[in-house]
Amino acid sequence: MSLREQFAGWKPRLWAGWRPNGLGEQKPNHYRDIARVAWANRAHPAYAYQVLTKGACDGCSLGVAGLHDWTIDGVHLCTTRLDLLELNTADAIDPLVLSDLGPLRSRTGGQLRALGRLGHPMRRRRGEAGFRRVSWDEALSVLAAGLRATTPERAALYLTSRGITNETYYVAAKASRALGIANIDSAARVCHAPSTVGLRQTVGVAATTCSLQDVIEAPLVVLWGSNPANNQPVFMKYLYLARKRGCRVVVVNPFLEPGLARYWVPSNVESALFGTKMCDLHVPVRPGGDVALANAVLQRLIARAAVDRAFVDAHTEGFDEVVTALSGQDTDHLLGLAGVDRPTLESFVDELTRAGGAIHVWSMGITQHRGAADTVRGIVNLALAQAAVGRDGVGLMPIRGHSGVQGGAEMGAYATALPGGLPVDAEHAAALAARWGFPVPGRPGLTAPEMVDAAGRGELDVLWMSGGNFLDVLPDPRAVEAALGRVPLRVHQDVVVTRQMFVDGDDVVLLPVATRYEQEGGGTETTTERRIVFSPEIPRRVGEARSEWRLFADVASRVRPELRPAFSWPDNADLRREIAEVVPLYAGIETLADTGDAVQWGGRHLAVGGVFPTPSGRGRFSSLEPAEPQVPDGSFVLSTRRGKQFNSMVHHQVDPFTGAGRDAVFMDAADASALGVDRGARVRLRSETGSLDCTVTLAHLPARTLQVHWPEGNALIAGGPDRREPQSKVPDYNAVVTVERLDPEPD
Numbered sequence: 001m002s003l004r005e006q007f008a009g010w011k012p013r014l015w016a017g018w019r020p021n022g023l024g025e026q027k028p029n030h031y032r033d034i035a036r037v038a039w040a041n042r043a044h045p046a047y048a049y050q051v052l053t054k055g056a057c058d059g060c061s062l063g064v065a066g067l068h069d070w071t072i073d074g075v076h077l078c079t080t081r082l083d084l085l086e087l088n089t090a091d092a093i094d095p096l097v098l099s100d101l102g103p104l105r106s107r108t109g110g111q112l113r114a115l116g117r118l119g120h121p122m123r124r125r126r127g128e129a130g131f132r133r134v135s136w137d138e139a140l141s142v143l144a145a146g147l148r149a150t151t152p153e154r155a156a157l158y159l160t161s162r163g164i165t166n167e168t169y170y171v172a173a174k175a176s177r178a179l180g181i182a183n184i185d186s187a188a189r190v191c192h193a194p195s196t197v198g199l200r201q202t203v204g205v206a207a208t209t210c211s212l213q214d215v216i217e218a219p220l221v222v223l224w225g226s227n228p229a230n231n232q233p234v235f236m237k238y239l240y241l242a243r244k245r246g247c248r249v250v251v252v253n254p255f256l257e258p259g260l261a262r263y264w265v266p267s268n269v270e271s272a273l274f275g276t277k278m279c280d281l282h283v284p285v286r287p288g289g290d291v292a293l294a295n296a297v298l299q300r301l302i303a304r305a306a307v308d309r310a311f312v313d314a315h316t317e318g319f320d321e322v323v324t325a326l327s328g329q330d331t332d333h334l335l336g337l338a339g340v341d342r343p344t345l346e347s348f349v350d351e352l353t354r355a356g357g358a359i360h361v362w363s364m365g366i367t368q369h370r371g372a373a374d375t376v377r378g379i380v381n382l383a384l385a386q387a388a389v390g391r392d393g394v395g396l397m398p399i400r401g402h403s404g405v406q407g408g409a410e411m412g413a414y415a416t417a418l419p420g421g422l423p424v425d426a427e428h429a430a431a432l433a434a435r436w437g438f439p440v441p442g443r444p445g446l447t448a449p450e451m452v453d454a455a456g457r458g459e460l461d462v463l464w465m466s467g468g469n470f471l472d473v474l475p476d477p478r479a480v481e482a483a484l485g486r487v488p489l490r491v492h493q494d495v496v497v498t499r500q501m502f503v504d505g506d507d508v509v510l511l512p513v514a515t516r517y518e519q520e521g522g523g524t525e526t527t528t529e530r531r532i533v534f535s536p537e538i539p540r541r542v543g544e545a546r547s548e549w550r551l552f553a554d555v556a557s558r559v560r561p562e563l564r565p566a567f568s569w570p571d572n573a574d575l576r577r578e579i580a581e582v583v584p585l586y587a588g589i590e591t592l593a594d595t596g597d598a599v600q601w602g603g604r605h606l607a608v609g610g611v612f613p614t615p616s617g618r619g620r621f622s623s624l625e626p627a628e629p630q631v632p633d634g635s636f637v638l639s640t641r642r643g644k645q646f647n648s649m650v651h652h653q654v655d656p657f658t659g660a661g662r663d664a665v666f667m668d669a670a671d672a673s674a675l676g677v678d679r680g681a682r683v684r685l686r687s688e689t690g691s692l693d694c695t696v697t698l699a700h701l702p703a704r705t706l707q708v709h710w711p712e713g714n715a716l717i718a719g720g721p722d723r724r725e726p727q728s729k730v731p732d733y734n735a736v737v738t739v740e741r742l743d744p745e746p747d
C-alpha cells in the first residue's frame with residue numbers, strides 16, 4: 001500500500017483508542033517480536049531471508065509467496081510465520097544427544113524443538129536407553145520388512161500438515177494404496193473433517209466457496225468459533241481494509257477474543273497508531289449451542305421475509321422441510337440452548353438482513369464438537385437462505401489453520417478420500433487402479449483416532465508417521481501413550497524431535513526429513529481459497545535429511561519392487577504432471593515453477609449462478625434438531641482454546657492477547673464468585689478422564705462454561721468412539737468438569 005493510500009480515508013470512528021500503538025495495552029508487540037526473531041535466526045540470516053522472500057509460508061492457510069499474496073498490495077507477514085522460521089534455519093542435533101532419553105523425557109515440546117533439527121536416521125529397540133544412529137539403508141529396511149511382515153489392515157500412515165507439500169501427500173497416498181493400506185489419514189481429521197462432511201452433503205464441495213478478496217469486499221463477515229487474530233493474523237489486515245469500506249463484523253463465540261475486539265495492524269499506519277475496532281456485534285453463544293442459534297436465526301429470517309425466495313426456489317432443495325421443522329421449535333427454547341438473549345438474536349438478524357448476505361467464516365470452535373457437522377449444515381442453511389454463495393462479497397469459508405490441510409485431503413492422504421477428494425468406494429478405487437496400474441483398496445481406512453483405538457487393542461503392527469504428535473494432539477494423552485506403546489514398529493519421520501518418539505516400543509525408528517523449502521524440486525500447498533501455490537527449492541543440507549516425496553516412493557519400491565516404475569519420477573516437475581492428470585481439479589499445477597506461481601481451482605467463486613456440484617445441481621437445506629446439553633448441577637462445560645501457538649507447538653508461555661499463562665482457566669466473574677475464588681486462585685479441574693491444576697483468569701463467559709489452553713487441556717478430554725462426531729470422527733474437544741479450590745480460603 002502506498003503512503004498516499006496509507007493516509008487516505010482514515011476513519012476515527014473505528015479507532016480503538018488514542019494511545020500510540022496501544023501503549024500499555026495487553027496486546028502483541030509485533031515490532032519487538034520481529035527483533036526477537038531476527039536474533040533467533042542469527043545463525044543463518046541469509047537463508048532466513050530467502051525463506052521469507054521466496055518461500056510459500058508454512059504457517060496458516062492464507063497463503064503467500066515470499067512477502068506478497070494475491071489479495072492485497074504491500075507486505076504480507078505475521079509473527080506466526082516468524083515464530084516458525086527458526087525450525088527452517090536450525091542446524092542438526094548431535095545424534096549423541098538422543099542416546100539417553102532420561103534427561104530428555106521431562107522436556108517440553110518447545111525445549112525439544114530448541115535442540116535443533118533431526119539430522120540422522122536413528123533406531124531404538126525395547127530396553128535401550130536411547131536412540132543410536134543407523135544408516136538410511138538400515139532404517140528403511142526395518143520399515144520395509146515391517147510392512148512386508150504384516151497385513152495392510154495392521155499398518156497405518158499418518159501425516160500432519162505443517163510444511164508438508166501436495167507432492168508429498170500425493171506420493172504418500174499413492175504409496176499407501178500401492179501397499180494395500182487404506183489406513184492413511186492427515187491432520188485435517190482433527191480440525192475441519194466435519195466441514196468436509198457438512199459442506200459436501202449440502203453444497204457438494206468441501207472447500208471455501210469464495211476468495212480472500214471477497215473478505216475485503218464483504219458487507220458483513222460473521223466469525224463463528226474462529227479467532228483469526230491469533231491463528232491467521234494477516235486476515236485481520238483484510239478485515240481492516242474491509243471495515244474501511246464499511247464492512248460490519250459479527251463474532252459468534254462464547255468469549256469475545258481481545259484480538260477480535262480491537263486489533264493493531266502493524267503494517268498500516270492508521271491501525272498501527274490507533275488500533276481498529278473489529279467487532280460490531282458479539283453473540284456469546286454457549287459451547288455446543290450453535291445449531292440452536294442458527295435455527296433461531298433462520299426462523300427470524302423467514303419471519304421477516306428476509307429469505308431470498310427466488311434463489312431458494314430456483315437453486316436449492318429441502319427448504320420447505322426446514323420451514324416445517326423450524327415451526328415445531330420454540331424460539332425461546334432455542335435461545336435457552338444457545339445461551340443468547342432475544343435482543344442479541346434480533347441484532348444478529350438485523351445485521352444479516354441489512355447486508356443481504358455475509359461471508360461466514362468458521363473454525364475449531366465449530367468443528368471440534370460432537371455435533372459439528374450439523375453446525376456446519378446450520379451455517380450453510382443461513383448462507384443458502386440469503387443466496388450467499390457464488391457471488392462477490394459473500395461465501396462459506398471454513399478457514400484452515402495449516403498450510404497443508406486442504407491439499408492433504410485433496411491429494412488423497414485421507415482415510416475417507418481418494419485423490420481429488422473422491423469418496424473411497426469400489427467405483428472410484430477401480431478408476432484409480434486403472435490409472436495407477438495396481439489395485440487400490442475400495443473401502444475407507446482407519447481415521448487418526450481410530451488408528452490409536454486399533455493400536456490400543458493390539459491390532460496395529462506398524463505405525464508410520466510423518467510429523468504429527470498424537471501425544472499432544474489427541475484427547476486423553478495417557479491412553480494415547482499406552483496405545484502407542486503397544487505398536488511393535490513405529491516410524492517417525494520429522495524435522496524435529498517430539499515427545500511421542502520417546503514412547504517405548506519394540507522398535508522405534510526416526511527418519512530425518514527436509515523442510516518444504518529444502519525439498520528437492522520445491523513443492524506446492526493449497527490455501528484456504530483453493531489456490532495451489534508454488535514454493536521453490538531453497539537449497540540447504542541438514543545432516544542426512546531427505547525429501548519426503550522421495551522417501552515415500554523409496555519405501556513403496558522396497559516393499560513392492562515390481563511397482564518401482566510407478567514411483568520413479570525423475571524430478572518432481574514430472575510428479576506434478578502426474579498429479580494434474582490424476583486430479584483434474586489440480587490442472588495447472590504442472591505449470592508452476594517459481595515464487596508467485598499459483599493456480600486457483602474452481603476460480604474465485606464456487607457455485608456461480610446457483611449451480612452446485614451436487615447430484616441434483618442444487619444446494620441442500622438441512623433440518624436440524626439441536627442437542628440438549630447434559631451438565632449436572634455443580635459442573636461446568638469446558639472448552640479448549642489456543643494461545644500463542646501453532647497447532648500443538650506452543651511458542652509463548654503467555655498469550656500476548658489475553659496476558660494469560662498456559663495454565664490459565666478462563667472463568668466468568670459470577671462463576672468465580674460462586675466458587676469463592678478470584679483472579680490468580682489455584683483450582684483443580686476434574687473430569688471423568690483426568691485432572692488439571694490451573695490458575696483462574698477472569699473473562700466474560702457464558703455461565704458455567706470454562707476454557708483452558710489446548711493441548712494442555714487434553715488431560716481432561718475423553719477419547720473413545722462415542723466422543724467423536726459420528727460421520728467425520730473428529731474428537732469432541734470439550735468436557736464436563738468440576739472445579740475444586742486449591743488455595744486457602746481468602747480472609
Ligand code: SF4
Pocket residue numbers: 057058059060061062063064076077078079080081231232233234235
Ligand atoms: S497469516 Fe498465515 S500465511 Fe500469512 S504469514 Fe501469517 S502464518 Fe503465514
